[in-house]
Amino acid sequence: MSHEDDPLEHERASWQPSPGLAVAVTDPVQNPELPQHRERVTDSDPAAMKRAVRTVYTLFYLSVAGSIWAIAAYMLFPIEDGQPVAIRNNNLFIGLGIALALLALGIGAIHWSKAIMSDKEYIEPRHATRGRDTTREAAVEAFALANEESGFGRRAVIRNSLIAAVVASIAPGITLFRGLAPEDTPERPNAGNPVYLLSHTMWKEGSRLAHDPSGTPIKASDVTLGSAFHVIPEDLAAISHSEGYLEQKAKAIVLLMRLPQDQLHPSPGKEDWAYDGIVAYSKVCTHVGCPVALYEQQTHHLLCPCHQSQFDITHEAAVIFGPAARPLPQLPITVDSEGYLVARSDFHEPVGPSFWERH
Missing domain, CATH: 2.102.10.10 (Rieske [2Fe-2S] iron-sulphur domain)
Structure with missing residues (x-):
């Protein structure tokens, strides 16, 4: 069948919109762009920033205190006698110390990210090129910028207190493992073997x-x-x-x-x-x-x-x-x-x- 003999093709070619029919033309989706940045109180008030910094490192040092207390509780409330009261006190006070250490560390990290770190919005362009020298240099710059915005390298008090809190949070666990390796005693000469x-x-x-x-x-x-x-x-x-x-x-x-x-x-x-x-x-x-x-x-x-x-x-x-x-x-x-x-x-x-x- 030839093109001229196809009734469907003839109908398509002869179709015209009715005079009263509106034909919608769809425009491409527009980029809404980033919303207007809203500054936090700590961004505009130096005193508020200082309070936030003090709060963060105080929480980190409170975490250190909780870890130290957990270690002290392990020694102050021994369970060698196996009595229920001793076991309860040991678990209670060690648990409170570890809970305080981890809770203060977590709250401090969240408050640091919300009140002190930069919260400006950025767009990261994506492209297929990878591995070139310029890409590597850009990555180094990005890490340097992130360090500057987080204040990790610049705010020594927060950095040092965070490191101390993280290190101290591990100490209670190490102390508790101490009980799994008993030492030799005159009563039990092979307790550690x-x-x-x-x-x-x-x-x-x-x-x-x-x-x-x-x-x-x-x-x-x-x-x-x-x-x-x-x-x-x-x-x-x-x-x-x-x-x-x-x-x-x-x-x-x-x-x-x-x-x-x-x-x-x-x-x-x-x-x-x-x-x-x-x-x-x-x-x-x-x-x-x-x-x-x-x-x-x-x-x-x-x-x-x-x-x-x-x-x-x-x-x-x-x-x-x-x-x-x-x-x-x-x-x-x-x-x-x-x-x-x-x-x-x-x-x-x-x-x-x-x-x-x-x-």
Whole structure:
């Protein structure tokens, strides 16, 4: 069909607007430009600027005082006796100090940005050119201008008080970590030796294996194929929380499983560490100490949920996947005259993360 024969083209060519019909013509969107700048009180009144500066560095020094108080409260309100009142006072006064330090630091920084730093509006032109010498020089100029407008380099009192507040705010945290590294004392000669502490648990020859948390002893006949028990020493129930119940439990917790005997592959010297296919392994992962609590009955694998380390129970809990560096320590077990499962001895190696053994 030719162009002349197309009725649509003919209709378009012949169309004319009606005399009374208004045709709107859309103009391009106009740039509204920046609104008129409104000066703050501190911009026009030097006395107000001085008050704002004093307020900011006072808040920063108040933050320093809060950090110092948190450190002092750590020493003034110790919790060595484990009494609820001591723990409450320790947490209360340390928390108040840290809260004051961070709150004053935050309010001071906000007030500085709102009342002292330059608040003029700027337009930054965008373009595709990057990396030229002129671009680098412009970047340096921009940083220099930002430093001048913020007053960080020019207002020494604010700068120094801010640095002091930031540095001091870290000190309470460092002080609190001090409690995680006890020192040796005559009463506890190896309190600062983690390898020694993790090499000795509550397990000893004859200690009965008991359910966690009830403390009910476990008979070998109670452990069926494919089952898994969370186990603690029976003697643990006699220890109160103030005497270190949680600390002892954290080291001695064990997983107990039963496999067909022909699927176990003990190394020389460990043939009698299991009893009738029943094996016991530390529940503390050798990566960073998370509780290994997931047992796959079909594959006989233990899984740590924190970082997915997997251990093969059929081969002495050898690491088959994940970041763990060594197998889970095995607890040698047997039965007593009444048929209860008992430990042959303590673990033969430290429990927990392997990094404790690094020199």
